[in-house]
Amino acid sequence: MEARPLDALNNARGKNVLVELKNGRQFVGALKAFDIHINVVLDNTEERENGQTKRKIGTVFLRGDTIILISPSA
Amino acid sequence: MEARPLDALNNARGKNVLVELKNGRQFVGALKAFDIHINVVLDNTEERENGQTKRKIGTVFLRGDTIILISPSA
Amino acid sequence: MEARPLDALNNARGKNVLVELKNGRQFVGALKAFDIHINVVLDNTEERENGQTKRKIGTVFLRGDTIILISPSA
Amino acid sequence: MEARPLDALNNARGKNVLVELKNGRQFVGALKAFDIHINVVLDNTEERENGQTKRKIGTVFLRGDTIILISPSA
Amino acid sequence: MEARPLDALNNARGKNVLVELKNGRQFVGALKAFDIHINVVLDNTEERENGQTKRKIGTVFLRGDTIILISPSA
Amino acid sequence: MEARPLDALNNARGKNVLVELKNGRQFVGALKAFDIHINVVLDNTEERENGQTKRKIGTVFLRGDTIILISPSA
Amino acid sequence: MEARPLDALNNARGKNVLVELKNGRQFVGALKAFDIHINVVLDNTEERENGQTKRKIGTVFLRGDTIILISPSA
Numbered sequence: 271m272e273a274r275p276l277d278a279l280n281n282a283r284g285k286n287v288l289v290e291l292k293n294g295r296q297f298v299g300a301l302k303a304f305d306i307h308i309n310v311v312l313d314n315t316e317e318r319e320n321g322q323t324k325r326k327i328g329t330v331f332l333r334g335d336t337i338i339l340i341s342p343s344a
Numbered sequence: 345m346e347a348r349p350l351d352a353l354n355n356a357r358g359k360n361v362l363v364e365l366k367n368g369r370q371f372v373g374a375l376k377a378f379d380i381h382i383n384v385v386l387d388n389t390e391e392r393e394n395g396q397t398k399r400k401i402g403t404v405f406l407r408g409d410t411i412i413l414i415s416p417s418a
Numbered sequence: 419m420e421a422r423p424l425d426a427l428n429n430a431r432g433k434n435v436l437v438e439l440k441n442g443r444q445f446v447g448a449l450k451a452f453d454i455h456i457n458v459v460l461d462n463t464e465e466r467e468n469g470q471t472k473r474k475i476g477t478v479f480l481r482g483d484t485i486i487l488i489s490p491s492a
Numbered sequence: 493m494e495a496r497p498l499d500a501l502n503n504a505r506g507k508n509v510l511v512e513l514k515n516g517r518q519f520v521g522a523l524k525a526f527d528i529h530i531n532v533v534l535d536n537t538e539e540r541e542n543g544q545t546k547r548k549i550g551t552v553f554l555r556g557d558t559i560i561l562i563s564p565s566a
Numbered sequence: 567m568e569a570r571p572l573d574a575l576n577n578a579r580g581k582n583v584l585v586e587l588k589n590g591r592q593f594v595g596a597l598k599a600f601d602i603h604i605n606v607v608l609d610n611t612e613e614r615e616n617g618q619t620k621r622k623i624g625t626v627f628l629r630g631d632t633i634i635l636i637s638p639s640a
Numbered sequence: 641m642e643a644r645p646l647d648a649l650n651n652a653r654g655k656n657v658l659v660e661l662k663n664g665r666q667f668v669g670a671l672k673a674f675d676i677h678i679n680v681v682l683d684n685t686e687e688r689e690n691g692q693t694k695r696k697i698g699t700v701f702l703r704g705d706t707i708i709l710i711s712p713s714a
Numbered sequence: 715m716e717a718r719p720l721d722a723l724n725n726a727r728g729k730n731v732l733v734e735l736k737n738g739r740q741f742v743g744a745l746k747a748f749d750i751h752i753n754v755v756l757d758n759t760e761e762r763e764n765g766q767t768k769r770k771i772g773t774v775f776l777r778g779d780t781i782i783l784i785s786p787s788a
Binding site: 347348349350351352353362366382408409411412413414415416 | 458477479483
Binding site: 495496497498499500501510514530556557559560561562563564 | 605607628
């Protein structure tokens with residue numbers, strides 16, 4: 271059983287996740303790394319808009335304080 | 345008797361809660377995990393809009409600093 | 419005599435308080451718990467709008483950094 | 493001589509102060525308590541708008557991070 | 567030689583300074599006290615608008631996180 | 641394997657990165673330095689707008705809390 | 715070689731730098747002092763607007779959390 275939120279992120283390592291930012295932007299990529307600030311690194315990342323791929327940006331570092339949600343079931 | 349706010353969240357573990365974000369978005373799901381930053385993980389999550397299900401997103405990690413309220417009586 | 423702000427909240431435990439958020443929303447409920455971040459749990463909570471009950475939401479956890487004021491004389 | 497800002501607040505204890513918030517709201521009341529976060533408790537508080545009393549709210553706890561200024565010469 | 571920003575404020579103690587806030591408001595007064603959060607207390611303070619005195623408010627405590635700049639050469 | 645987000649930045653040292661700020665501005669330059677706050681220094685920096693060079697600003701220090709993302713694959 | 719962002723600021727001590735704030739304002743002056751919060755003191759400061767001098771304000775203390783970028787190549 272998972273008792274801490276970061277356990278859920280740990281279980282999602284290497285899997286595709288959806289990351290939504292405070293400004294509404296959405297990124298989908300493989301969760302490569304995260305830390306306690308919820309800074310996140312994604313691989314093979316696509317930025318999405320209205321459910322469609324807007325651009326492919328490979329590896330991306332997303333600063334934690336801009337993140338609203340991370341969904342491992344992307 | 346509960347003396348600390350996090351006790352109320354602890355009592356809600358495994359139960360359905362409503363989470364409202366600063367940008368007005370609403371999520372309902374089973375409270376799986378939380379921490380002192382009020383980072384929250386929900387299971388079987390639905391995003392709601394005007395009282396209706398907008399989309400189902402399974403497991404979701406919500407960053408604490410975007411959260412306004414959590415209501416265990418959802 | 420009360421020297422610290424949290425003493426005022428402590429005196430209001432179990433009593434009805436008005437909580438106003440940064441986005442203008444208002445909640446009235448019995449103050450069940452609070453902590454140094456001013457995270458607050460209310461019981462028998464009503465959300466109010468223009469002085470009238472908008473909805474009843476039972477127990478609610480309000481994240482401290484969204485709170486502007488708490489008035490024990492609600 | 494006062495070397496620290498909180499000394500000025502300490503000198504104002506029990507006296508009427510004007511507190512202005514980031515959203516423009518103004519409160520005048522007797523300064524009952526404050527802490528290092530500038531959380532403040534006022535007694536016999538009046539909310540003011542355009543220099544006039546808008547409502548009387550007795551005791552009020554104001555969260556420090558919403559406060560712009562406190563003027564002991566209210 | 568000054569190596570730290572607070573040294574500049576220390577040199578301005580007792581002198582008139584201009585303080586500009588994030589919301590555009592401007593205050594000019596004698597710098598009485600400050601701390602590491604840049605909380606500031608001014609004496610004989612005037613609020614200015616478009617270069618003109620808007621109101622005189624005597625002593626005022628300004629919370630540091632609302633401040634953009636402090637100019638000792640006011 | 642990289643376990644921490646800052647490892648991804650470390651691997652990008654000396655290489656061109658794209659940095660996007662909360663206000664939408666974009667900078668491309670060689671990543672010279674970063675710290676745990678994600679303060680960043682770029683060399684040979686260009687500010688970009690709509691995919692085109694807006695101005696060249698040589699070395700630039702970008703404060704971490706204004707940064708949304710850093711993409712080493714710029 | 716510089717490994718930390720503050721090294722870049724240290725190298726710019728006494729030289730003219732451009733400082734841009736979150737609200738779009740721009741200041742150019744000699745970098746006199748800075749600290750880990752990126753609080754900055756400039757000497758012989760000019761505020762600029764659209765590339766032109768708007769006003770001269772001598773010495774100015776700029777609070778770090780309002781700063782977006784500092785460019786030593788101003």
